Amino acid sequence: MNTSSSSSTDTELDVDILVIGAGPAGLYAAYYAGFRGLRVAVVDALAEPGGQVSAMYPEKAILDIAGFPAVKGRDLIAGLLKQAAPFDPIYLMGEQAQSLAHDVSGNAVVGTSKGRTITAGAVIITGGIGTFTPRPLTKGLDFLDRGLSYFVPDLSAHQGRDVVIVGGGDSAFDWAMHLEPIANSVTLVHRRDKFRAHKSSVTKVYDSSVQVLVNADVADVRGNGWITEVDIAHKLDKSTTTLPAQSVIAALGFTADLGPMTDWGIDIDSRHIVVNTRMQTNVARVYAAGDITDYPGKVRLISVGFGEAATAVNNAAAALDPDAEIFPGHSTEQEG
Ligand SMILES: Cc1cc2nc3c(=O)[nH]c(=O)nc-3n(C[C@H](O)[C@H](O)[C@H](O)COP(=O)(O)OP(=O)(O)OC[C@H]3O[C@@H](n4cnc5c(N)ncnc54)[C@H](O)[C@@H]3O)c2cc1C
Structure with a gap:
């Protein structure tokens, strides 16, 4: 899978949105951040993008993605990467997000397992079931x-x-x-x-x-x-x-672990991050989407994660720029 549209060897990165987790929710968040004109980086502990889909069922046909009667796991992930590619997201694969702090301007500052520091206007956690390690x-x-x-x-x-x-x-x-x-x-x-x-x-x-x-x-x-x-x-x-x-x-099988995230001061309930209807966590500038979130009535499906990713990015975009609307406009208006 091609994530070479952009990667980085910089030990310090500055982006508008940092997405933690390159599963389907994270990749869609990367697209949406790009669509909103925001500079985005995606960090994932695994070497390949696609989260559970790439790791556990790349060859299986998924039957409940809206608009696709059947789509192979690997094709879905390839499509998500292609959809985000025009916005040139920075992919940091094989790298775990380990610490979260805030700088004097209120930006989120995330430290990674490769000693990198990423400063972001907002963080969107799409960490699924956490970092999963094969047995x-x-x-x-x-x-x-x-x-x-x-x-x-x-x-x-x-x-x-x-x-x-x-x-x-x-x-x-x-x-x-x-x-x-x-x-x-x-x-x-x-x-x-x-x-x-x-x-x-x-x-x-x-x-x-x-x-x-x-x-x-x-x-x-x-x-x-x-x-x-x-x-x-x-x-x-x-x-x-x-x-x-x-x-x-x-x-x-795998062992899954939210790991360092549990020390970030985020409200976590039974290994899930508690969010409000904006997909906001209790920590400033930190949002979440996909399997990792929890709220009454939560359904853990890819299609739900897509919707939450769009909600998280659009709310973050409006929080970062007081002049920006939450509603992004219709993508059809961008055509041509
Ligand atoms: C066998 C199987 C079949 C399934 N079939 C379907 C189906 O038919 N339809 C459906 O809708 N759903 C299905 N699912 C569920 C679906 O795969 C999940 O809902 C979906 O993958 C969740 O996406 P996500 O992006 O939220 O998280 P994930 O796919 O779990 O991705 C999260 C990513 O975050 C990374 N990560 C976590 N913590 C960190 C950290 N600290 N730093 C860096 N990276 C981190 C992980 O490495 C991972 O790559 C199935 C699941 C399985 C296991």
Whole structure:
């Protein structure tokens, strides 16, 4: 996914709006800030934009995005990036927002894990479920990015390979199904004989050429610079099988953590940020949108996050410039 429209090596950045979180809500906030003529930066702890969509279901068809009867996760994120691109947002990927303070003029000042300081007229937090970290495959850690991966942002990277997928949830089964036609072989390894994945996905995988090994664990991962083989320990008969493998995909789930945000003085209720109808938090110049927000009747869906992102940006725009209206005008008026 191309976020190269703008990035930055500056240790100090000054923008009108800083968006924390490059999930669907954050990317749409970036578009809206640009549409309002505001200079915007987007920071995300993950290497790829798209939040939960890119990390967990890039190949799945999403059926409840307004105007798109079905859109693949990856295509939705690509479309959001394309929509924001004319406004040249600065993307700071692989960087966690860690601290929040205010300068003498009232601007928000955010410190990041890369030692960067970002001064912003307003901050919009679209942090979803927080920074999520894949549960590690302890036996293969040395091979991370050398055959071992936790995400499948690009199916074609596994083309022609022997692939071992570890896990029993939706992601494990989705990836098995999507890789089966293009990989040399796909083996799904799960430590139990019950799966968290949808029954229909389990049936499809069992009906395919994917080899499913249950009550089994990865006992060893070997290679020479890159993974070449994997030992599978079978719990019931205590035997071990060695499989050729050039890709091991650990789909063991994630731990999610709001992390540093809980120390920013923001009202948080059950791991969600409390906002008013302007998507304003209790902290000056700080707004929130998407899965991370909470208010009575909140529904955690992408479509809702889009609406909240538009509300947050337009209210922030009006707060930053007393002459600006909250209503942005219709985009159709900008045509031509
Ligand atoms: C398997 C699955 C299927 C789904 N299917 C649908 C569906 O069909 N329709 C639907 O509407 N919804 C669906 N959802 C839910 C949907 O994905 C979420 O509602 C949506 O992703 C929320 O978007 P968001 O932008 O608010 O947050 P997220 O997508 O969670 O993105 C938040 C981003 O913020 C980043 N972040 C957090 N804290 C920090 C920090 N301190 N510094 C920097 N970055 C930070 C994270 O790294 C992450 O990238 C599904 C979810 C899953 C898991």
